[in-house]
Amino acid sequence: QIELKHGSHRIGKRTDAVMQKWRGYGLGQFIHWGLYAIPGGEWNGKQYNGAAEWIRSWNGIPKSTYDSLIYKFNPVNFNAEEWAVTAKQMGARYVTITTKHHDGFCLWPSKYTRYTIANSPWKKDIMKPLVDAYDKQGIDVILYFSVMDWNHPGWRYDIKTKEDSIAFEGFKQFTRNQLLELLTLYPTAKGLWFDGTWDKSWIKQAAFADELETEMRKFRPGLIIGSRFRADENGKRHFDSNGVLMGDYEQGWERKIPNKIEDVHGNDWDCVMTVPENQWGYNKAWKGHIKTRNELLEMTAKCVSLGGNFVLNFGPQGDGAIRKEEKQLAAQIGDWMKTNSEAIYNCEYAGLEKQDWGYFTKKTGSDKLYMIVFNVPVSGALKVKLPANTSIGKSYLLAQPAQLLNAEEISGTEYFIHLKNTAAGNPFVVVLEPTAKKASGNTYDKAKT
Numbered sequence: 001q002i003e004l005k006h007g008s009h010r011i012g013k014r015t016d017a018v019m020q021k022w023r024g025y026g027l028g029q030f031i032h033w034g035l036y037a038i039p040g041g042e043w044n045g046k047q048y049n050g051a052a053e054w055i056r057s058w059n060g061i062p063k064s065t066y067d068s069l070i071y072k073f074n075p076v077n078f079n080a081e082e083w084a085v086t087a088k089q090m091g092a093r094y095v096t097i098t099t100k101h102h103d104g105f106c107l108w109p110s111k112y113t114r115y116t117i118a119n120s121p122w123k124k125d126i127m128k129p130l131v132d133a134y135d136k137q138g139i140d141v142i143l144y145f146s147v148m149d150w151n152h153p154g155w156r157y158d159i160k161t162k163e164d165s166i167a168f169e170g171f172k173q174f175t176r177n178q179l180l181e182l183l184t185l186y187p188t189a190k191g192l193w194f195d196g197t198w199d200k201s202w203i204k205q206a207a208f209a210d211e212l213e214t215e216m217r218k219f220r221p222g223l224i225i226g227s228r229f230r231a232d233e234n235g236k237r238h239f240d241s242n243g244v245l246m247g248d249y250e251q252g253w254e255r256k257i258p259n260k261i262e263d264v265h266g267n268d269w270d271c272v273m274t275v276p277e278n279q280w281g282y283n284k285a286w287k288g289h290i291k292t293r294n295e296l297l298e299m300t301a302k303c304v305s306l307g308g309n310f311v312l313n314f315g316p317q318g319d320g321a322i323r324k325e326e327k328q329l330a331a332q333i334g335d336w337m338k339t340n341s342e343a344i345y346n347c348e349y350a351g352l353e354k355q356d357w358g359y360f361t362k363k364t365g366s367d368k369l370y371m372i373v374f375n376v377p378v379s380g381a382l383k384v385k386l387p388a389n390t391s392i393g394k395s396y397l398l399a400q401p402a403q404l405l406n407a408e409e410i411s412g413t414e415y416f417i418h419l420k421n422t423a424a425g426n427p428f429v430v431v432l433e434p435t436a437k438k439a440s441g442n443t444y445d446k447a448k449t
């Protein structure tokens with residue numbers, strides 16, 4: 001055990017109601033929107049190969065030219081209500097929205113910099129209508145904030161000289177001011193999703209960041225902050241020098257999903273995922289492998305089956321409209337969620353052995369189990385291994401609860417659920433209502449192996 005002043009301040013999951021609600025969200029929406037949506041991954045007819053929201057870092061564009069995009073930001077088709085309704089139809093229970101990405105452009109009229117929406121042709125606050133529209137749909141809002149800010153003169157990748165440290169002191173105050181400003185302007189926001197915290201300059205600010213996190217939590221009791229915000233005094237991020245998670249949930253699952261329960265170390269976590277391979281901001285070229293509805297449903301089921309939330313990214317266009325491909329996906333996912341969200345919302349890791357046909361989830365606070373089936377075996381029989389002294393009381397398709405399924409007991413704890421017929425190509429949910437097993441069977445036989 002290493003003595004730490006700025007490591008984790010809590011062991012184990014938060015148990016308060018705000019975090020319990022977060023834990024049960026299951027499915028969320030990420031929104032990446034800002035000046036980068038105007039070029040959309042392309043400049044002077046040439047495609048930028050990186051992620052569209054990183055185009056400023058491309059040597060294909062002079063930085064000042066990119067920064068002048070502020071004078072072009074006039075999203076005439078922006079409609080906060082439409083975005084929130086799209087998320088509602090998808091079945092998202094929370095949304096994480098970029099207030100400021102790495103380029104430093106603020107979607108709110110910050111008092112602490114001129115590089116904000118107030119000095120664009122649009123002029124008006126973007127965050128307020130968004131927060132209000134999502135609140136109205138009953139979708140909780142998390143504010144994404146990039147600490148790294150390429151526009152601010154005080155930003156440094158590392159602190160090497162006296163000048164660096166003087167400049168970065170100013171940058172730290174600026175960052176604190178903006179964060180308290182966001183919490184003041186948007187009091188219904190449930191949390192902050194920090195990004196751009198991997199550079200040495202910020203990693204060296206363990207004490208400052210720890211104090212700032214404490215100050216924000218005091219300013220907004222219940223505030224949810226992930227593991228990506230700060231490093232401990234030894235530069236350890238996400239997990240401190242004793243291997244204890246920093247913050248309220250693990251934020252390391254960016255475009256990747258844990259494979260087994262051991263990978264999440266008993267913590268809360270969310271996975272944030274792009275529809276294309278690696279594009280968060282709008283990219284004109286809808287290129288490479290575009291994840292299908294079934295792929296995204298399987299990712300959602302896998303995350304919930306391992307105790308996490310799945311957060312799917314949308315990159316609205318520069319004019320403020322959501323692209324048709326993303327609207328279609330939201331509708332297709334929502335269509336499935338309409339029938340099956342009971343297996344996703346307020347569910348958790350079931351603690352059962354993973355089977356090839358798909359994923360188990362368990363309703364929090366109940367024994368009810370869900371089998372989210374993606375791969376029906378040729379036998380049509382779905383294997384289930386239950387804990388000892390448990391048997392299957394009832395099993396049925398969530399979509400047809402009146403039609404009981406035949407659960408054949410193979411051995412003391414193993415069953416086959418025999419499917420009648422299932423529409424191929426569509427993931428579906430089998431509900432298991434377990435009951436306590438009457439004590440039977442002689443233990444002597446079992447000892448004979």
Ligand SMILES: C[C@@H]1N[C@@H](c2nc3ccccc3[nH]2)[C@H](O)[C@@H]1O
Pocket residue numbers: 032051053054195254272280
């Ligand atoms: C949630 C995602 N995090 C940002 C990001 N920048 C990275 C630089 C290097 C490696 C991973 C990165 N993720 C992406 O631009 C997006 O905002």
